[in-house]
Structure formats: structure tokens, C-alpha cells
Amino acid sequence: MACSVELRFEHAGQAAANPHQSGLSAASQQRELIRRHMPPLSEIAAFLRPYTAEPLIAALCAATALLYFRGLSRGEPPGNWAIAGFIVGLGSMYLVTQTRFDYFAQYLFFMHRVQHLVLHHVGPMLIVLANPLPILVRALPERPRHRAQSLWHSAPISVLYKSIQHPAPAGFLFVGLIYFWLIPSIHFDAMLSRFQYNLMNWTMAVDGILFWWLVLNPRAPDGANGSLGYGKRCLLLALVMFPQILIGAYIALSDSAAYGIYEVCGRPWPIQSDTDQTLAGLITWIPASMMSVVGMLIVLSRWQRHERAQNGGPDGTGGRISTVGGRM
Amino acid sequence: MYNRFLAAALLAATITGCQSEEWQTKDISGVMPDLAFSLTGEQGTPVTEKAFAGNATLLFFGFTSCPDVCPTTLARLSTVLDKLPEEERRQVRVLFVSVDPERDDPEHLRKYTEYYGPEFVGLTGTQDELRALTKRYRVTYSYAEPDENGDYAVSHSSAVFGFAPDGRIRVLMRDDDGTEAILADLRRLVNERG
Numbered sequence: 001m002a003c004s005v006e007l008r009f010e011h012a013g014q015a016a017a018n019p020h021q022s023g024l025s026a027a028s029q030q031r032e033l034i035r036r037h038m039p040p041l042s043e044i045a046a047f048l049r050p051y052t053a054e055p056l057i058a059a060l061c062a063a064t065a066l067l068y069f070r071g072l073s074r075g076e077p078p079g080n081w082a083i084a085g086f087i088v089g090l091g092s093m094y095l096v097t098q099t100r101f102d103y104f105a106q107y108l109f110f111m112h113r114v115q116h117l118v119l120h121h122v123g124p125m126l127i128v129l130a131n132p133l134p135i136l137v138r139a140l141p142e143r144p145r146h147r148a149q150s151l152w153h154s155a156p157i158s159v160l161y162k163s164i165q166h167p168a169p170a171g172f173l174f175v176g177l178i179y180f181w182l183i184p185s186i187h188f189d190a191m192l193s194r195f196q197y198n199l200m201n202w203t204m205a206v207d208g209i210l211f212w213w214l215v216l217n218p219r220a221p222d223g224a225n226g227s228l229g230y231g232k233r234c235l236l237l238a239l240v241m242f243p244q245i246l247i248g249a250y251i252a253l254s255d256s257a258a259y260g261i262y263e264v265c266g267r268p269w270p271i272q273s274d275t276d277q278t279l280a281g282l283i284t285w286i287p288a289s290m291m292s293v294v295g296m297l298i299v300l301s302r303w304q305r306h307e308r309a310q311n312g313g314p315d316g317t318g319g320r321i322s323t324v325g326g327r328m
Numbered sequence: 329m330y331n332r333f334l335a336a337a338l339l340a341a342t343i344t345g346c347q348s349e350e351w352q353t354k355d356i357s358g359v360m361p362d363l364a365f366s367l368t369g370e371q372g373t374p375v376t377e378k379a380f381a382g383n384a385t386l387l388f389f390g391f392t393s394c395p396d397v398c399p400t401t402l403a404r405l406s407t408v409l410d411k412l413p414e415e416e417r418r419q420v421r422v423l424f425v426s427v428d429p430e431r432d433d434p435e436h437l438r439k440y441t442e443y444y445g446p447e448f449v450g451l452t453g454t455q456d457e458l459r460a461l462t463k464r465y466r467v468t469y470s471y472a473e474p475d476e477n478g479d480y481a482v483s484h485s486s487a488v489f490g491f492a493p494d495g496r497i498r499v500l501m502r503d504d505d506g507t508e509a510i511l512a513d514l515r516r517l518v519n520e521r522g
Contacts, residue, residue, distance in 0.1 A: 266485040270472040
């Protein structure tokens, strides 16, 4: 592949060096160069085509993106970092489910773990850090907005939400879902059945957003809104980290091919099943737990800023923690 | 009166219990679509699932140069078939779909499957047809880089998909399923009436 690209390039280079011999004008040479570099473009197009089209995912992502852009033009836009974070977060969740990426995620264990890292950690975290809710809400026309708000404050929804968003069930759910879908027999069925596969990815994505919203929502913990205290947020992030390290290490270090589904289904390239499983374990272990560390750094920096603001200046008690973490 | 009702209910429960006896290999009824494909047969002519209607059908993906998984699996299925009564055996078809059409032409496939028995049918197709069929059953295949002799390994599914005579998906048989389990399920497939 690389070889053929090089050859083409050389050919184009010769044509450029001898315009009279080849009888090409500069403009047409340029067009010719572009034409010769077209194959990668068609490859990108092939990559962007979903392996299994799920209209619900595509529609939800498109509707959210449209609402967001509509909201941006109505009122004070957030910082560029927040906009970029939202686009990358939402885009990455779409990318791992509705492009060729999904093909690799279905047939390679480690790519499946990357998919869940994005759906459960990276994507939701970026979306939450961008704090898109006010922008999405103001994009809604008045009637649906009121309806959504009254639905949101209705008893069943708010009770359900508050009981899920307690630190204990939230942490349990966050880790529990990772463990549940990695039980070998459950995992086997999920990879065979399109319905269960979708259910798995939806639960990971929705729970990811709920969890990261609980620990990284920008509202200060004091006041009537009842958002979780900074210390508890840090503790929760630390507590969910260890079980993830444990299961990641277990998968990476155990040599038994417990996840036989990838043997049963064939592979997109002939990778050894041991290598695949080790990589899968490492991805569950290291980047996933690093997300907890990043989350903690962000919470700590917010905590410090919050205390400084309360103490009325930079010399307040909060100064003992150095400023680290993003300002997104 | 009440006792008689209870006894009837118990009897009914036992009967239904017997009927919904569990499959010995992996039950995937309803999880995957019915048997459907359009491929090329051993005579080089187009073949679809209609040619196998009324037979218990086993579907397996492989390639004839396969050093391990394919011959082992086909030999095991052949052993199981030998244990079936003649009447049942005639109602079984094993579809060996080669995902290596480059090397496995129809003639080659015919010779290969002949060795395992008359129930074994070789099929292959264009890359598009093979991709469509493997995707339908949520499996895939790929080719390794060829060595200096031009030989290359093929990564493929190791599972055998079992279909009832009406073409509905029933079971997935794996490498580590014993011959007894396969035999039991195969007999059940043959005797299942849509």
C-alpha cells in the first residue's frame, strides 16, 4: 500500500519536472496531483460509512448537535474550549458507534475496550466539561422547553434521577456496568446479538454522562441545588478507580482466553488472541483509571478556586493546592 | 376437584418442560436472522438457501488450505453424522462456505468436501457475497500477508451455526462442544417441525 502511494507520487513528480514532455499545464498538473491523491479520500468516505447503521444513534447525535449550534447563536456563547470539547465529545461517541470503527470494535477485544473508553469515559467527560445544558435548553422553542422542564421536575423523573445520582448507587452503577458487560458469558451474548450489543453501548453511554455529570458538573456544591461536595466527588472518583484497575489487570494478566467470542467470530486481521486480550486489559486498566485522576485534578482546582472566591481573594485558605487541570 | 386441577396443571407443566428441553450447545434462537444467502456451488452455478429447504442445515466458514480449525471441525461433524440413523442423516446438510475464493474454486471445493461425506456441500462467492453473509451472522474474516510461496493464513469464524429445517437459526456450536452435545442437538434440529 505504502509502496503504491510512493510510486504514484514519483510519477507525479516526474510530470511536474518535465511539463513540456508530458504536455500538461501547471493547472492541469495540479488537478492531476489532486486526482492521484483521491484514493485516501474515498477511503475516508468508506471509513465514515456506518458498519451497522443505527438510525436512533445517528438521529440523536444530529439532533443534539443541531440544537447546540442553534443555542450558540442565541445568547452569550461559551468559550472556544467548551465548544471544541462538546464537538469532540459528541463526535467521538458518534465515531466509535456509527463508522467503520464499530466493525473493529465488534471483532477485536481491545478495540471494543477503546469503544467503551470513549462511550463511558472520554466522550461523556468532554461533554459534561463543556456544560452544554443551558445552551441546549435555550435552543428549544418555548413550548417544548416548558414541557421538557415540567417533565424534568415531575415527581417520577426527579425521584428516579435523584436516587440514581446519589454517590453510592452512581459509583456502583459506573463500575457495575463495566463488570457486568465483561462477564464472559454476558459478553459472549452481547457480541452475538445486535439488540444486546446496542443495549450494552447505550447503557455505557448514558451512565457515562450521568456519572461524569455528578462529579464534574460546574455548579458549586453549596446552596439549594444540592450538587455533590468537592471532597465527595474526589472520593467517588478514587473509589471507582480501583475496581477498574483490578478488572483491567485481571484481563491483561490472565492467559486463559476467557473471551472466546473473538475466536468464534474471526478477526479483522490475524492478531493473536493473547495479544488482543492483553491490550484489552491494559486499556481497561490504565487510560480508564487515568480518567479518574484527570477528573480529580479538575475537581481539586475548582475546589481551590471556589474557596478562594469565598475567602475573598487569592490569599485564602484554598491556596494550599496549586492550580492544575483544565479550565474548560 | 381442586386436587384434580392441580394434578392436571402439574402434568401440563411436566409436558411443556419436556418440550422446551434445553439445547446442549449454545441456544441462539431468535438472536440471528434465518438462513439466507446467494453464493456459488460446487458446480460453479448460483445457489441460495432454497436448495436446502427442509434440511437441518449446519453453516461453517473456512478455507480449504486451513491447517487446523476447518479439518478438525469438519471431521468432528462427520463423526457425529456417522452416529445418526440413516433416515435422519439424509436430512442434514453441512454448508462449508470458503471465505478464500481466490484459492478455493468450485472444483477444488467439491474434492475437499467429498472427503467428509455426501452431506457436506462446498460454497463460495464474490467478496461482496461473502461479506454480506458473514456480516449477517456477525462474524468476519481476513487474510494474513502471503509468505514467499504465496501462501497466506485466513482468520475466520470457528463456530458452526445450526438451522432448523424451516431455515430458522437455532444453535451455535463451538470448538469445545463435545460430540454428544452436537449429536443431541443435530437430532433435535432434524426432528424440529416449523
